Amino acid sequence: MILTTCPACAKPLAHDAPRCVRCKLRYCNKTCQHDHWRRGHKQMCKKIHRGGNAEQYNADKKYKEAVAVAVEACAADTKGQKCYICTQAVHWKTKEGLVRGCACRGTAGFAHVSCLAEQAKIVVAEAEENNLDGERWSSRWNQWFACSMCKQNYHGVVRCALGWACWKTYVGRPEEDRLRRLAMGVLGTGLSLANRPEEELSVKEAELAMVRRLGASEEELLATQGNLANTYAFLGRFEQALDMNQESYLGYLKLHGEENVYTLRAANNLADVLLSLQRFEEARSLMRKATPVARRVFGQSHDVTFTMKKIHAEALYHDPGATHDDLREAVTILEELERAARRVLGSSHPRVRAIERSRARSRAVLRAREDA
Structure with a gap:
């Protein structure tokens, strides 16, 4: 179901859309199927069939x-x-x-x-x-x-x-x-x-539709919703992401409690969207609650803990109402975090590079405040 749009007109496809009898390529209707056949599918159909459909x-x-x-x-x-x-x-x-x-x-x-x-x-x-x-x-x-x-x-x-x-x-x-x-x-x-992200979105929306259609467990549904919410956030669709992330976080909290890795990852995803929506205090509040749990369960050098510290620092220095002490705290957190993440993950890891960029921005905000 990764082929999610009609090859003739590019409209979204239903999971039970009509198929080519030989190669199983799906179309939104018979008209598109016939049109695609005339426009070149006739020459490709046997090859696609031989390739496993x-x-x-x-x-x-x-x-x-x-x-x-x-x-x-x-x-x-x-x-x-x-x-x-x-x-x-x-x-x-x-x-x-x-x-x-x-x-x-x-x-x-x-x-x-x-x-x-x-x-x-x-x-x-x-x-x-x-x-x-x-x-x-x-x-x-x-x-x-x-x-x-x-x-x-x-x-x-x-x-x-x-x-x-x-x-x-x-x-x-x-x-x-x-x-x-x-x-x-x-x-x-x-x-x-x-x-x-666009390819990712089509896969994850198809996955969520499939999970719902098959009546999967609540845990699988929460995981799939959470993954789709992250894609919505990346594409700037923050309100959709917020609703799904809130549902995922509360669902995991109910299923597994606060010390579960999935609960803590869901907390990170929710806080990240709150940050994007400039709801800084809500993001900080969630991180203040979850970070001690992550440190207790996974330690200081776990990916979940790294992410929480980064989000907490960003919720400090992005906030227009942040004090000098808030900005200095953000810089300190990110400097310590960068050293720890580089030691554990290696200098080329994307998370380390993201922390480096965030640390540089926090310093720039602090300098601008001090120069004002």
């Missing part, structure tokens, strides 16, 4: 494009290195180059996206075969988006390429299949981290 064909194509982008982005960092999985510089079959998108140091962490995907596919298949659950299941599924050695989540275009790899692996399964649904979420997050 429309969704599989599209996923394979998008995957190849995403891998090429990731390899190019990592080219300077991976020059002269070899894949830690297959030990080759160039993949023997796909001829793709290497990527790197985690916290591994030295010569570790270089790999082909194809090798990472095959590794994840194998361990997840073993988990299915052995009926694993809980942490044993999660540790295997996480290999679709996290390094198996340093355990850090991949980021940027590498995460996007792995998202398409995950989706193309499970797209052929029935809609109600658990892995297919999880793969859609992995893809949506990958598109987000590669700064592809």
Whole structure:
């Protein structure tokens, strides 16, 4: 269901829209189907069918494009290195180059996206075969988006390429299949981290519609709503994001209590939207409540704690009513946070760069106030 618009007229598609009999490409109506056939689909239909039908064909194509982008982005960092999985510089079959998108140091962490995907596919298949659950299941599924050695989540275009790899692996399964649904979420997050918000939005809206249609659990519904809310926020649709984030936060709080990682991440998402809406005191209040919990449960060096400190500092220095003490506190928080995040995540991590930018802005605001 990632092909969410009619190929003839670009209107949004219903999940049960009419399909081409051979390749399963969906259309909003028969008129568009006939028009698209005359305008070139006739020549492509057999090829798409041989490629596994429309969704599989599209996923394979998008995957190849995403891998090429990731390899190019990592080219300077991976020059002269070899894949830690297959030990080759160039993949023997796909001829793709290497990527790197985690916290591994030295010569570790270089790999082909194809090798990472095959590794994840194998361990997840073993988990299915052995009926694993809980942490044993999660540790295997996480290999679709996290390094198996340093355990850090991949980021940027590498995460996007792995998202398409995950989706193309499970797209052929029935809609109600658990892995297919999880793969859609992995893809949506990958598109987000590669700064592809319009594509991300179509995936996440389709995912939420699917979850509601299938009558998924409350937890899955909350997670899907939260992910979509983040996309709305990125696109500047803050009121929509606020409603969904409030619902997700209160839902997680009721389900799991305040010390759960999902509750705390939802608190961060809600505070971030409040910040965007310039509701600074509400954002600070939520962070003052949640940050001690995050420190107690996860420690000072956890991603959740890093995010809370950053939002709290930004809610201080962005506020036009902030005092000199507020601004100095914001600068201090961000300076300490930058050092800690660089030590834990590495200098090239997007979160570290975001903290650096925020620290620079906080200093500029403080200097402007002192010069006034």
